[in-house]
Amino acid sequence: MGFSLLPREHQFFDLFDKMADASVDAARLFKQFAAEGTFDEAANEKMRAIEHLCDDITHEIIDKLNRTFITPFDREDIYALAHRFDSVVDIIHAITKRLLLYNLHNSVSKDLIRFSELIEQSVKSLAAAVRGLRNLKNVKIISEACIEINRLENLGDQLRDETIGKLFDNSFDPLYIIKWKDIFQDAERALDQCEDVANVIESIMVKQA
């Protein structure tokens, strides 16, 4: 009987793997848009498609949770992991939309490029941690990925402080400052959100210890 339940457990990991793939796609696209300075309607559309895919995966995970008796971790932890992971792509999409909304979609900002690189690295580490959950023997891989996500969040804090400091030093246009300050704060929030997911993963590991 234990045997027949195993395939169902695998389905959860398969869905989280799909979410990991989609998140890495979103982060990679974001970096590309930042490098090219092309946060236009087409870019926004591509990001929206990935966000919808992640929403669908999240609903599928919760649906499966409601119909499955045995789960690889505590049910509420799978729920929390799905929801918070989903928020990572939500924020990346939100920044993309905001750049369009603020008419900043054609600007190339070196600072935004640096943020997009940190975000991509963090999302890749997150994907590695989530994929590692399939086998708790991967504790070292997971733990190292979480430390890396933490390190990148600290770098993001510094970068946000530095870029916002520069905004006030180099501009006297309040609307320009308000807009870019929002963008850089959101970019830092994307790194916070990755750390938030890493915290859920660490909390799952701690329970199993």
Add this chain to the structure above:
Amino acid sequence: MGFSLLPREHQFFDLFDKMADASVDAARLFKQFAAEGTFDEAANEKMRAIEHLCDDITHEIIDKLNRTFITPFDREDIYALAHRFDSVVDIIHAITKRLLLYNLHNSVSKDLIRFSELIEQSVKSLAAAVRGLRNLKNVKIISEACIEINRLENLGDQLRDETIGKLFDNSFDPLYIIKWKDIFQDAERALDQCEDVANVIESIMVKQA
């Protein structure tokens, strides 16, 4: 013995029902103030009274939790539900106060009216979901209410983006923009907070599945 414990469980649901009623009152008043453009001292006072009522209900729930052995759900979930539900009225009150504080209390804003309608719908769905918890056979009602809260939160995101975009397009007065941007962001946070409570409810359902 099971019988004698039942009345105590009912008391939790009675308190959550009271909280649901108070939240619907707050959302209805907020919609009325928005329609009339009367966020004055009197309006603020009415909202403060509802907020204090909700604080009292929350404390009563936690107090009961500390003196009751058998609870309808996990103790920490009742605690989380009470706290986060309480935050919904907190935010509605905070927006009311802020409009007064920013000297915007006599303006009629079509966008704020639209927000107030979304908030009222979301709070009503939330009330339906919370009332449904009394009987877990209501799983369909609860689940549909949570989906509706989610849908309204998405509409709120779009409305916030649209209204803030318009602010930057139509005004060059930074102070005007700063003030209304805060108001619209807070309004969207009210919808976020409803979704946050819906997530606690979904998480409770998932545990019981």
Add this chain to the structure above:
Amino acid sequence: MGFSLLPREHQFFDLFDKMADASVDAARLFKQFAAEGTFDEAANEKMRAIEHLCDDITHEIIDKLNRTFITPFDREDIYALAHRFDSVVDIIHAITKRLLLYNLHNSVSKDLIRFSELIEQSVKSLAAAVRGLRNLKNVKIISEACIEINRLENLGDQLRDETIGKLFDNSFDPLYIIKWKDIFQDAERALDQCEDVANVIESIMVKQA
């Protein structure tokens, strides 16, 4: 056997006591910098040192959690308590950095002094609550500390509203308003964060009730 496990449990409390001491140090320093108007590089350096100490303590707690079988509370609650407590000093440090970044480090603001006093009181109450966890017979001390933290958070909300209202009434310089608004909002967030930790503590108490 129960006896031989006790020393390990004590280690968790010892670490939380260290965190409490460091947080009180940070809050006291912050009040001093505010009173003197000296948020300079040296002040920032002192605060950073305390923040790093708290990071180290947090990692030690999580590390111990991964190597200890019996814990005084649910493992995930110790994890949550460590993480959220750590965030209190993070925010106090963030405000310190921001004042330097915004070139406000030599200003003396009566409102910031009032905030720094509320923050110190709240952190002291938090330290009392956390120290109380060592013996659950301290339920009254813990509960009173949590009520006090809640009261201070409410005062902080009022103070933030009042100070931001004054900013808009007394200044027409958008950059000045943007900067100080950020500072006062962050200061209020420090009080929110203390309340967040108090909520984790209350939730632990509720489970044990």
